Amino acid sequence: MQTRHLLTALDEAMAGNGSTVLLAGEAGIGKSRLAREIAGHAREQGVIAVTGRAVAGAVRAPFRPFAEALTSAVRQVGLPDTADLDPFRPGLACLVPQLRVGSEGQSDSSLVFIGEAVLRLLRVLSRSGRCLLILEDLHWADVETLSLLEYLADNFRTEPVLCIGTFRPDEGTEVADLAAKLESRGSADVLALCRLEREAIAGMALACLNADALPPAVQSFVAERADGVPFLVEEILAGLLEGGVLAEREGRWETSGVLAASVPATFADAVGRRLSTVDADSRQVIQAAAVLGRRFDWPLLAAMTGLPEDMVLAALRYGADLQLISVGDHGFQFRHALTQEAVLAGLLPSELVVLAGHALSAVRDAHPGLPGTWCTLAADLAERANDRGQAGALLLEAGRRDLAVGALASAEDALIRARGLAGQTSSATAIEVEEALTEVFATSGQVERAIETARRLLARIGAPSSAERSADLHLRIARAAIAGGRWVDAESSLDIARAIPGADRARIDACAATVAEGQRNADQAERLALAALEATERDGPPEVACEALEVIGRVARQRDLEEAQRAFARAESIAAAHDLPHWRLRALYELGTNDMLQTESVERLAQARELSEAQGALSLTATLDLLLAVGLNKQVRPDEALEAARRSARAARRYRLVSLPMALIMQANAHAIRGERDEMEACIEEATMLAPRDRDVVGGAWGYCRATLALLDEDRELAWQHMSTGADVLLASPAAFAPPFLGLWPLLGAALGRDAASAAARVRRVHGSRRRVVAGLLGYTDAILAGRDGRAADADAAFAAGDQQLGPLVAWYRHYGRRSAAEAALADGWGEPVSWLREAAPYFDAREDDKIALACRGLLRQAGVAVPRNRAGDGEVPDRLRALGVTGREADVLRLVAQGLANREIAGQLVLSPRTVEKHVASLLLKTGLRRRAQLTGYLAELED
Numbered sequence: 001m002q003t004r005h006l007l008t009a010l011d012e013a014m015a016g017n018g019s020t021v022l023l024a025g026e027a028g029i030g031k032s033r034l035a036r037e038i039a040g041h042a043r044e045q046g047v048i049a050v051t052g053r054a055v056a057g058a059v060r061a062p063f064r065p066f067a068e069a070l071t072s073a074v075r076q077v078g079l080p081d082t083a084d085l086d087p088f089r090p091g092l093a094c095l096v097p098q099l100r101v102g103s104e105g106q107s108d109s110s111l112v113f114i115g116e117a118v119l120r121l122l123r124v125l126s127r128s129g130r131c132l133l134i135l136e137d138l139h140w141a142d143v144e145t146l147s148l149l150e151y152l153a154d155n156f157r158t159e160p161v162l163c164i165g166t167f168r169p170d171e172g173t174e175v176a177d178l179a180a181k182l183e184s185r186g187s188a189d190v191l192a193l194c195r196l197e198r199e200a201i202a203g204m205a206l207a208c209l210n211a212d213a214l215p216p217a218v219q220s221f222v223a224e225r226a227d228g229v230p231f232l233v234e235e236i237l238a239g240l241l242e243g244g245v246l247a248e249r250e251g252r253w254e255t256s257g258v259l260a261a262s263v264p265a266t267f268a269d270a271v272g273r274r275l276s277t278v279d280a281d282s283r284q285v286i287q288a289a290a291v292l293g294r295r296f297d298w299p300l301l302a303a304m305t306g307l308p309e310d311m312v313l314a315a316l317r318y319g320a321d322l323q324l325i326s327v328g329d330h331g332f333q334f335r336h337a338l339t340q341e342a343v344l345a346g347l348l349p350s351e352l353v354v355l356a357g358h359a360l361s362a363v364r365d366a367h368p369g370l371p372g373t374w375c376t377l378a379a380d381l382a383e384r385a386n387d388r389g390q391a392g393a394l395l396l397e398a399g400r401r402d403l404a405v406g407a408l409a410s411a412e413d414a415l416i417r418a419r420g421l422a423g424q425t426s427s428a429t430a431i432e433v434e435e436a437l438t439e440v441f442a443t444s445g446q447v448e449r450a451i452e453t454a455r456r457l458l459a460r461i462g463a464p465s466s467a468e469r470s471a472d473l474h475l476r477i478a479r480a481a482i483a484g485g486r487w488v489d490a491e492s493s494l495d496i497a498r499a500i501p502g503a504d505r506a507r508i509d510a511c512a513a514t515v516a517e518g519q520r521n522a523d524q525a526e527r528l529a530l531a532a533l534e535a536t537e538r539d540g541p542p543e544v545a546c547e548a549l550e551v552i553g554r555v556a557r558q559r560d561l562e563e564a565q566r567a568f569a570r571a572e573s574i575a576a577a578h579d580l581p582h583w584r585l586r587a588l589y590e591l592g593t594n595d596m597l598q599t600e601s602v603e604r605l606a607q608a609r610e611l612s613e614a615q616g617a618l619s620l621t622a623t624l625d626l627l628l629a630v631g632l633n634k635q636v637r638p639d640e641a642l643e644a645a646r647r648s649a650r651a652a653r654r655y656r657l658v659s660l661p662m663a664l665i666m667q668a669n670a671h672a673i674r675g676e677r678d679e680m681e682a683c684i685e686e687a688t689m690l691a692p693r694d695r696d697v698v699g700g701a702w703g704y705c706r707a708t709l710a711l712l713d714e715d716r717e718l719a720w721q722h723m724s725t726g727a728d729v730l731l732a733s734p735a736a737f738a739p740p741f742l743g744l745w746p747l748l749g750a751a752l753g754r755d756a757a758s759a760a761a762r763v764r765r766v767h768g769s770r771r772r773v774v775a776g777l778l779g780y781t782d783a784i785l786a787g788r789d790g791r792a793a794d795a796d797a798a799f800a801a802g803d804q805q806l807g808p809l810v811a812w813y814r815h816y817g818r819r820s821a822a823e824a825a826l827a828d829g830w831g832e833p834v835s836w837l838r839e840a841a842p843y844f845d846a847r848e849d850d851k852i853a854l855a856c857r858g859l860l861r862q863a864g865v866a867v868p869r870n871r872a873g874d875g876e877v878p879d880r881l882r883a884l885g886v887t888g889r890e891a892d893v894l895r896l897v898a899q900g901l902a903n904r905e906i907a908g909q910l911v912l913s914p915r916t917v918e919k920h921v922a923s924l925l926l927k928t929g930l931r932r933r934a935q936l937t938g939y940l941a942e943l944e945d
Helices: 002-014 031-044 064-077 083-092 111-125 143-158 173-184 198-209 216-226 230-242 267-276 280-292 299-305 309-321 337-345 349-366 374-384 388-404 408-422 428-444 447-461 467-483 487-499 505-518 522-539 542-557 561-577 581-599 603-615 618-634 638-655 660-673 677-690 695-712 716-730 741-752 756-765 772-788 792-805 808-828 833-847 850-862 879-883 888-898 903-910 914-928 933-944
Strands: 019-024 048-053 131-136 161-167 189-192 246-249 252-255 325-328 331-334
Touching (some): 002 031, 019 031, 031 161, 048 064, 064 143, 111 131, 143 173, 173 189, 216 252, 267 337, 280 349, 280 374, 299 309, 374 408, 542 561, 618 638, 618 660, 677 695, 695 716, 695 741, 695 850, 716 741, 756 772, 772 808, 792 808, 879 888, 888 903
Parallel strands (some): 019 189
Antiparallel strands (some): 325 331
């Protein structure tokens, strides 16, 4: 059944409908065998098939399975020479070193960037444009590999790629959780491989020996001992053959002696028995190989054992004959991870220490500088050789490398292990490990751990020993506290740093300005920032000037966007002139925020996000994702907003950022726009549980989310009530931000006859009218109120002023404002309500905001004018489809699916969201009784014959 499922998935992928299938099962159950079978079938069809695997180890190398698979592909077809890959080569360099461009530049660690780069590379490497990607042993995979797999699984649907992953559920909770998540949202199929029944075991035993029949005693013995595990079937048969208990004589398989005497009781016994039959030199080679890992670089074995290469190869051949080692296109490896572990278990402790020392020397000689994963392997070997000092230093280096490329989880793993090896000493390595860990924790948003680590290090080194180092650590504590919104703790650390003789006052003032701004003390923040800026203009470091200007700009933003723009632009210029990519990124982030406030554009924010990921600024990337979600929701692009908000939430959970509640609110807002009530409420529940007193969270839950859902249901009374609740919460804060619903609230109040003038005045008092969407909606509110008072000219002027504020990026609010104003204008005799409604009705129709579109058409009927047809395609549904309940819009989608268009392309043609197209495709499959998207093409062809 699993084979048939995989072959069907392969056929679908070759037709352009890619997918991910994860094979789950215990060790030896046959996952790898099944993957190899599908790989062989794929190669017969001219499909490129590549394999990479994760490996066991205390420190996991980032992206190793992908790096191995892609490097294998490059070896098969050669280095790609196409301009299509040029933009992605920096990101690909961390996976495929051969694609590195020169020596300059930093590898791009962006998950989205690397994911797209992998997709492009697979297309280029596969001459047929089709590919099978196999990722084995994902239970040992690092966090970065699993995150990249998640991204790719979500994006393989429109690619001619089948990805097969294997994992042991009982050995990898992270991958098991990921598998369940991917399966729940339809991004992967998870196939559980179960133990074989006795009949299947018998068939496998015959196939292993290429036999027509086996003695019944052998069949029973294998069935009982193997316990349904295919791998053990092979091992037991190998043991029988090795012991001479089972042998082929004159074309018949026969037994001699007692079966139990020659068959190992456990897997380890089987490995030990086979090893005991080899000569001492061969045993030494196999044991040395086990020290290097499951996959090993065989030329190192000569240096480790002192044996010539021909003897090493002979020993490896012997090991292959004994089914301990397998030989493939990519070199040698132990047949199973358990094989390698069993060989190691058979070594005496002193033997392991000696072999590990020889291995470490061989690795260092063969790979100077220990690039890539060789550093982590060397650390493992040093630890096994009982050289704790060298192991700690190597893990420190590995952790620093991971930190440099933004692989924070791997960096933390390496450094925590280095801490254990270095111990609580005052050695240089131990201190450097703690400093690196402080940076990792602070960067990843683990505020408590960052502060605790820095304080422990301060106590260890003692303030008098290094004033500069102590001041720096107190500043690190303050910055970590800022990341967690712990302003009092930050102030306390800054006060201590300020009291240390020789401390850099400009740096302290700049950091203190950030704290004051976080406490919403704008005057103090500006004063401190200006003092820091003045000091740096004389002889201070440029990064302090950038930080000061950032605070100055954020404070100015509350009163004058142009003034803020000048401050941020100056910071960007200083950062660019002094080659400070981190501070240039932060300036771009602030400039992008200004763009969103002035024009509603998120383009510069998206650019800043790409740069942030490339630099590994993970906390800032999460913040940028949150801002993108805000902007995309404002543009009523819920699918993209949801994706950005989910990225932000994932990062916030992983790095314990304070932005998680608002990321959840933005998810809830996107769900509301998509009409998904349960999903919206689930996000709201978690957000308010995390931050029950946060005004932005609580106010947003009512005004951003629940009110939006009511608005789309055309329940304006309920929407107004929810907005009133949200506004009361937000407007109680002196520094409240101004989301669009603060403009919709008085507008709905005016339409419903409530006290809209007071509501509008409250919004204006908190400077909400400086936000273009809010200003535009307040203009419509003023128009309705003026028209109701009989001041038609004032109504027209107010309407025009509001209309001017709302550009094409926020067309939804423009059309909804016109729909609301039109109702009042029809009643009070002003403006051009019919013209507004004729534009609004088809707009809401195209977006499938059906109830609002219906209200627009109802108002047109009241005005006594012709009502436009509600949706294209209603009269063009074939009778057979109409009988199944297929709608006109579903028929439109079906025709475009049959043309081979992807969901995003269909969405563009029909002015829908990709999510809506996906729902239509699912509905078509349900109504037609088909199972896969590709079948819809043939179905339509049959209808048209």
